[in-house]
Amino acid sequence: MLQASVDIDTGEALTERQKVVLDAALRLLVEEGDHLTMTAVARRASCSKETLYKWFGDRDGLLTATVQWQASKVRVMPVDRKGLDLASLTASLERFASDWLKVISSDTSIALNRVAVSHASSGKDDLGAIVLENGRFALARRLKPVLEAGRQAELLEFSDAEAAFRTFFGLVARDVQIRLLLGDRLELTDAAIGGDAVRATQQFLALYGAKTGPQGL
Template structure:
């Protein structure tokens, strides 16, 4: 049991909130959405339900923060926008793709997405807004800075992102959701995706050619 002593001194810190979210992820993987109640989370986290309601509002708020916490693990990578060159762009894109592949193929992401599919009316929007859409907004600034630096050419950042997203993810997520536990090489898949993306959108391509 993952006991984190949330009712001890220091209650309310970011680290303790994140520990609760990790408990939620563990419960989703182990027992599914039906077992995810405020009582179950409080028991596993060794805290009071009052603490959970104070921090997250209700079960939907708790799930929303859990999705955000899982999505925050996908990062675009650090780069100096004033000195962005081809090498730095490739490194950032590969880092993003490898990181994203690792996250979406994890048991926790699979559990979250299965819940969202099964409860699309209430949870689908939460997962989209805090997962896919938030991640897109995290990477687009890199693409726009790369365009400004003359490294890539495209007319629409969303369309460019969707292309990269598809090249990186391929059928990984759907196969994971359907129970296929095939092995992935995130680093190798990320390099391939970046090669293909730059072949489409590299500075030698015009936006019309990329489209």
């Protein structure tokens, strides 16, 4: 696989034109599933295939950038490591949880994950690995520094950041993603998502909140 010419994590590296192209690719994934081609994306986005190859390298590079662009919509609120308090830590975790629930419940993410699962079982291409590396694993890399900052500020207690992240991820997701992938029509309103984000964050803090120290919970 050729390396994509753009490197996306938060979406800031993309031009507005590239965002339009990736949105077009996402819409095609929703409409056509695994029949995504460079030609179809170029036609939908009104650009040349040469431009796509220049920006993304090849089809896998385009898929990687598409997954990264979707994952970049889950924002991690930056925290001040030196002045971190419980309120700012809680706000950062709630924002992450809310954004992630909005992303995984979108038609584009549902379609993308369904295609990735089918490809992973068939060995058709690397889309499953692409979704893991640039979706779930990328989100872990972005949130773990917040968790580590919470530990340094004596707001959190854990020995393994990965285990703490997995717990938080599980509290946020619950059975939502698998139900959506299986066709359950959950009514996830903004209010419901906000409530779920607050609840998951409070549950996480109850499990990992520091019980002692100057800033203990």
